[in-house]
Amino acid sequence: MSSEQQAQQPEAEGSHEQEAEAESETLVAEVPSIPSVASSVEENAPSTSRTGKTAAPLSGCVVRIKHELQDIRRHPPPNCSAEMQNEDLFRWTAGVNGPPGSVYEGGHFRLDIRFPASYPFRPPRIRFTTRIYHCNVDSRGAICLDVLGERWSPVMNVSKVLLSIYVLMSECNPDDPLVMCIADQYKTNRKEHDKIARHWTKLFAMTKAQTKDGEEDQDQAQEDSQKQEPVASQSEK
Incomplete structure (x- = not known):
């Protein structure tokens, strides 16, 4: 090998090494790092937190209640x-007028x-906030x-x-009462019950504007309620 060829050999080897390094750098740049791949997978993966588990049924409950509220308004x-009470979707205030021809006629x-959060798979909790003399409604409503x-x-x-x-207000069920003394009175002394x-x-x-007999009639009603209250309380026990 001539001295000229020996001098050219190191230069060729050096150029090959530079090309290999450049190619290696290009490959490294094209492959994403492990952390970036992991973060991408985590972003696309479904949530397994407790919030993620409860969000689905709760949102279904909210959608159902909103739909019912819109329907009952229309x-x-x-x-x-x-209607909603204090802008609380899970608490409503309702009103029922006394059926014509019943002992509750004229009343509101x-x-x-x-x-509940499990609605509509569990029933709503409903109670009277207006006092009513009814064998299927107790003193707490x-x-x-x-x-x-x-x-x-x-x-439902x-x-x-x-x-x-x-319907229950116009046709009570004395055979399945919540207040026994009122049910017994309904069966045995309907006139006094009514x-x-x-x-x-x-x-x-x-x-007061609705009552025909004025304050005297209201005083009599107050007297009757005080007489019946102890009896109703005993039946609930």
Whole structure:
């Protein structure tokens, strides 16, 4: 090998090494780093946190309640109404007018409605906030109604329940009472039962302008309520 060829050999080897280094740098630049791949996977992966698990059923509950609220605003059931209380979607205030021809006629009865997070798979909790003399409603306003218990179904809604309460007010069920003494009175002394029920309606569910007999009639209703309260309390125990 001539001295000229020996001098050219190192230069060729050096150029080959430079080309290899450049190629290696290009490959490294094209391959993403491990942390960037991991972060990309984490961003696209579904959440496994507790919040992620509970968000789905809760959002379904919210959608259902909002839909019912819009529907009841547009098409309220006859003699009934409902609206949110203090902008709380899970708590409503409802109203039911006393059925014509019943002992509750002329009265406007208010109810409190609270929705559980599992709604509509569990029924709403509904109670009267207006006092009512009824064998299926106790002094705290709790209601004995099958559609709020064993006969509840997700196909039910607040409008249907309010209509059921309206029917219950015109046709009580003394064979499945919540207040036994009122049920017994309904069966054995219907005249006295109806008299007291009308007095309670005037006292608690009407304004003074609605009552025909004025303050004297309201005083009599107050007297009747005080007489019946101890008996009703004992039956609840």
